[in-house]
Amino acid sequence: MTRIVRVGAAQMGPIQREHTREQVVERLISLLHRGADERCDLVVYPELALTTFFPRWFVDDITTADHWYETSMPNVATQPLFDEAKRLGIGFCLGYALMEGGHRWNVQTLVERDGTIVGTFKKVHIPGHEEHEPDRPFQHAERYYLEPSPDGFGVWEAFGGRVGMMICNDRRWPESYREMGLQGVELILCGYNTPLHYAPDPSQDPLQGFHNSLVMQSGAYQNGTFVVGVAKGGVEEGVPSLCESRIIAPSGEVLAAAETDGDELIAADCDLDWCRQYTGTLFDFDRYRRPEVYTRITSQRGVHIPGAT
Numbered sequence: 001m002t003r004i005v006r007v008g009a010a011q012m013g014p015i016q017r018e019h020t021r022e023q024v025v026e027r028l029i030s031l032l033h034r035g036a037d038e039r040c041d042l043v044v045y046p047e048l049a050l051t052t053f054f055p056r057w058f059v060d061d062i063t064t065a066d067h068w069y070e071t072s073m074p075n076v077a078t079q080p081l082f083d084e085a086k087r088l089g090i091g092f093c094l095g096y097a098l099m100e101g102g103h104r105w106n107v108q109t110l111v112e113r114d115g116t117i118v119g120t121f122k123k124v125h126i127p128g129h130e131e132h133e134p135d136r137p138f139q140h141a142e143r144y145y146l147e148p149s150p151d152g153f154g155v156w157e158a159f160g161g162r163v164g165m166m167i168c169n170d171r172r173w174p175e176s177y178r179e180m181g182l183q184g185v186e187l188i189l190c191g192y193n194t195p196l197h198y199a200p201d202p203s204q205d206p207l208q209g210f211h212n213s214l215v216m217q218s219g220a221y222q223n224g225t226f227v228v229g230v231a232k233g234g235v236e237e238g239v240p241s242l243c244e245s246r247i248i249a250p251s252g253e254v255l256a257a258a259e260t261d262g263d264e265l266i267a268a269d270c271d272l273d274w275c276r277q278y279t280g281t282l283f284d285f286d287r288y289r290r291p292e293v294y295t296r297i298t299s300q301r302g303v304h305i306p307g308a309t
């Protein structure tokens with residue numbers, strides 16, 4: 001019996017500061033309907049899909065930013081999305097900021113086709129900076145507003161296979177994919193908000209699209225998994241941000257790619273049995289990996305130059 005999951009990547013254009021949750025949820029439901037038209041089983045939304053990317057501003061009193069966070073999921077504003085998805089029998093993955101138990105997380109919640117919540121992932125790799133850096137054209141103060149997950153990467157049984165999640169910067173780190181690959185992941189869902197300008201090294205700016213595809217295609221191939229990367233992009237509060245959402249096969253090939261810088265749904269059939277063509281041969285981890293010589297990967301954070309004091 002084939003295990004084909006028809007996945008929709010629901011790319012979003014910008015969410016401006018003044019856009020209300022209700023206005024955004026209307027867009028999410030419209031994208032869900034496009035997913036229904038495409039016969040999708042699962043629709044994946046971007047990182048922070050309910051609000052503008054608020055870490056682009058710095059506020060001295062962080063409690064004045066509390067309104068950017070959800071305190072429960074579902075909630076009054078998002079319940080219509082949950083209800084419509086359940087009515088249509090479509091699962092979804094939603095990125096948002098969560099305030100819980102005094103913590104501030106950047107999360108994604110995965111919901112099955114019957115409306116049950118499968119799990120919630122907290123972002124592991126938090127980029128950017130902690131303090132106000134006024135010389136930047138815009139802030140990327142994620143490390144001020146959002147805490148790194150203490151839980152690492154999980155994999156959940158859902159949609160007939162093993163599904164994992166990561167968020168934005170997580171996709172740049174091979175450890176993210178391998179941690180899920182070692183749990184037998186077959187489908188990784190990843191939302192992102194990526195400004196095109198990278199203040200610490202502007203020479204990377206023209207490479208943003210290339211790097212986005214590079215990391216997700218290599219992560220997919222090296223772990224024999226599908227990867228779905230979904231952007232919130234376009235010009236958001238004056239900040240041009242990458243789109244280029246993609247659905248990538250375990251071979252590393254791009255099965256579907258967004259073409260616009262707005263709300264757009266791309267879809268692809270993901271035959272989860274394709275994964276075994278890689279994890280059962282070239283990337284048979286149990287047969288070929290050598291963790292006994294990989295000790296630095298989990299024992300070191302930074303670089304230690306051999307012989308240097």
Ligand code: ING
Binds near residue numbers: 167168169172192193
């Ligand atoms: N954003 C960016 C990302 O990793 C970034 C941070 C921006 C990195 C520009 C490099 C260049 O895609 C988030 N939200 O992690």
